[in-house]
Structure formats: C-alpha cells, structure tokens
Amino acid sequence: MSDLRKIVKVRGREISGDHPHICVPLIGKNKLEIINELENVKQKKPDLIEWRADFFEDLDDRLIVMEMLSEIHTHMPDTPILFTIRSEKEGGQPISLLEEEKVQLMAEVCKSGKIDILDYELINEKQDIEFLREESKNHDIRFILSYHNFESTPDYSVLMDKYKEAELYGADIAKTAVMSQKLDDVLLLLQVTHDAKGLVQLPLVTMSMGNYGSLTRMFGFVFGSAITFGIGEKSSAPGQIPIEDLRSVIEIIKKSM
Numbered sequence: 558m559s560d561l562r563k564i565v566k567v568r569g570r571e572i573s574g575d576h577p578h579i580c581v582p583l584i585g586k587n588k589l590e591i592i593n594e595l596e597n598v599k600q601k602k603p604d605l606i607e608w609r610a611d612f613f614e615d616l617d618d619r620l621i622v623m624e625m626l627s628e629i630h631t632h633m634p635d636t637p638i639l640f641t642i643r644s645e646k647e648g649g650q651p652i653s654l655l656e657e658e659k660v661q662l663m664a665e666v667c668k669s670g671k672i673d674i675l676d677y678e679l680i681n682e683k684q685d686i687e688f689l690r691e692e693s694k695n696h697d698i699r700f701i702l703s704y705h706n707f708e709s710t711p712d713y714s715v716l717m718d719k720y721k722e723a724e725l726y727g728a729d730i731a732k733t734a735v736m737s738q739k740l741d742d743v744l745l746l747l748q749v750t751h752d753a754k755g756l757v758q759l760p761l762v763t764m765s766m767g768n769y770g771s772l773t774r775m776f777g778f779v780f781g782s783a784i785t786f787g788i789g790e791k792s793s794a795p796g797q798i799p800i801e802d803l804r805s806v807i808e809i810i811k812k813s814m
C-alpha cells in the first residue's frame with residue numbers, strides 16, 4: 558500500500574515515523590514541581606515536551622498558566638511544547654474548569670504563541686473541535702485530535718475511524734492510546750497503524766498502554782507512529798519506559814533496518 562501521509566513540521570522538523578519524536582510529559586501540580594521536573598528532563602534532551610496541564614492546581618488562573626508556559630519555554634527554549642488538558646473521561650485529572658472555560662483557555666494558549674502543538678479529544682463537541690482547529694491554525698499551532706481508552710483495545714474499524722474522523726476535522730495529527738490486555742491487542746494496534754498509511758493523509762501517533770503495549774512505544778515508529786511518549790522524570794500513562802531506554806532501542810532498530 559502506498560504511503561499517502563502529508564508532511565507536517567514542528568519548528569522545521571518533520572513529524573513522521575521515519576524520525577520518531579520522543580516526547581516527555583510534565584505532570585507537576587505546581588510551579589516548583591514542574592521546575593524540578595524540567596531541571597531533570599532538560600538534561601535528557603527529549604524532542605518534545607508535553608505539559609499535561611490537567612495536573613496543574615492553578616489551571617483556573619489564566620495568568621499563572623501563561624507564566625508557567627513562559628517558565629517552561631525559558632528552561633527548554635529549543636524544545637517544542639505540546640499543550641494538553643486531558644479530560645477525566647479519557648484518563649486525565651479532575652479539573653475545576655467547565656468545558657467552555659477550558660476551550661477558552663486553550664484558545665488563549667494558542668494566541669500566546671507559547672506552544673507548538675495542541676491536543677484535544679475527538680469525543681468533544683463538534684463546535685469546540687472546529688473552534689480550536691481554527692484558533693490553532695490562525696496561530697500556526699499544530700492540532701492533534703486524540704482518542705484514549707484505558708480499559709481495552711477497540712476493534713480495528715473503531716481505531717481506523719478515529720484517524721478518518723480526525724482527518725475530516727482537518728487535524729494535523731491523529732493520536733490513539735489504547736490499553737492492551739493481551740499480545741493480540743499489540744498486533745492489532747500495529748496493523749491498523751500500518752494500514753492507515755495508505756488510507757489517511759495525516760501523520761499518526763499510536764500506542765498501546767500497559768505492559769505488552771510498551772513494545773509499541775519502542776518500535777511503533779516502524780509501522781508509522783510519529784511520536785512516542787517516554788519517562789523523563791515521571792510517567793503519565795501505563796507502560797511508558799525511560800527516555801534513555803527508548804532512545805537506545807530506537808537507535809538499534811534504525812541501525813539494523
């Protein structure tokens with residue numbers, strides 16, 4: 558099957574399975590904890606950092622959020638920032654903001670120019686997805702539409718439909734993170750990732766969570782997953798492995814292929 562995927566760049570670097578980006582999440586609940594994480598993480602030189610802002614206790618204070626983003630940028634000026642407020646429904650932390658306040662905050666974060674990529678979930682309201690797609694585009698921010706399932710791996714067609722839906726919304730990247738209960742789940746995730754190359758045009762980020770799923774974090778790029786999440790300081794999902802290990806495995810695989 559021929560590869561249809563479009564080229565998407567973040568700060569001039571192509572997001573594709575040929576050069577998988579290693580992304581490290583920051584999950585501190587306040588400024589001090591995040592700065593501690595940053596101090597450790599920056600020595601490990603990830604390709605991307607994800608601020609999982611749903612963990613942040615001052616998420617309802619726009620000014621403090623903006624200050625925190627500037628702080629992250631100051632600590633790691635050369636590393637692109639992915640901004641995520643993961644919803645509780647999809648495995649995130651409980652937050653005090655209503656959905657409309659959260660969407661407004663995300664739009665302001667786009668306007669601030671302090672992030673490079675925004676993540677929002679496909680389960681959200683169509684009008685919110687379309688609004689954030691527009692806002693991110695207007696400010697040259699890449700837009701990820703994502704789907705998470707912390708219980709199981711859904712059927713092949715459910716996963717493939719997520720990528721197609723993200724494409725219809727005009728996302729830049731589609732992402733699915735699903736739990737593996739058995740090795741067959743890993744095979745299914747890799748198969749759908751591989752096949753999607755010929756059916757959707759946008760780059761994919763796919764992973765299985767859990768112990769078996771950690772395999773996909775190491776070699777999912779061979780099948781077309783463009784970003785893999787690893788531990789810099791603390792893990793944000795089951796089955797993530799330390800960035801040092803991820804980097805070594807990826808290098809070995811790339812050398813041997």
Ligand SMILES: O=C1C[C@@](O)(C(=O)O)C[C@@H](O)[C@@H]1O
Binds near residue numbers: 705732734765766
């Ligand atoms: O969506 C993802 C992927 C993830 O859930 C994982 O399984 O590595 C980790 C999250 O921090 C991130 O937002």
